[in-house]
Amino acid sequence: MSPDSTRRSHGGRPKGDPDAVRRATIGVRVSASEYVALKSKAAHMHMTPAQWLREAALARRLPSPPVAAINREQYAELARLAANLNQLAHLANEGKPVTVASGLLERVAAETRRLRLALLGIDGGSDDR
Incomplete structure (x- = not known):
């Protein structure tokens, strides 16, 4: 007989995953x-x-954590620019002539670039506004 076949089983429930064992208690x-x-x-x-x-x-x-004041200001600015852009797109879709205020498209493009970089966690450098 091999040494493994002479070994006797101790019985009982097999051990589970040690990482799944709940050891911490939270009192509520x-x-x-x-x-x-x-x-x-x-x-x-x-x-x-x-x-x-x-x-x-x-x-x-869980609800999102509170937004920092500086982010709320940037969000409000971005919302204003998006509203202006939406109004222009609405007029264009109706076939009406669209005139763009000087610098609006450049500001929208710059804010879009800054937002993309911020979402990626990259510092956009200087403030393009």
């Missing part, structure tokens, strides 16, 4: 009415309240 206090609501929602899904909370918390998409 809830009111009595909140606990009843959580238990009801969990029971509806055939889960324990802890399972339901874990699934709900990990599956939920």
Whole structure:
């Protein structure tokens, strides 16, 4: 007999993935009415309240973080330029003559370039405005 065939099994459940073992605990206090609501929602899904909370918390998409003031200002400027461009496109699509204010197209192009670079995380250098 080979040495492997003489080895006896110890039985029991096979070990799972060590990375999947949940070791950390998060304590959450809830009111009595909140606990009843959580238990009801969990029971509806055939889960324990802890399972339901874990699934709900990990599956939920959180709102976007607040936008910095400087980004809000840049966004507002970009929105103004986009509105102007939209008005021009609307007139052109109706077949009406379109006149463009001096420098508008250059500003739109420059802002578009800056936005593209910002989205890529590249510093656009000087302010083209």
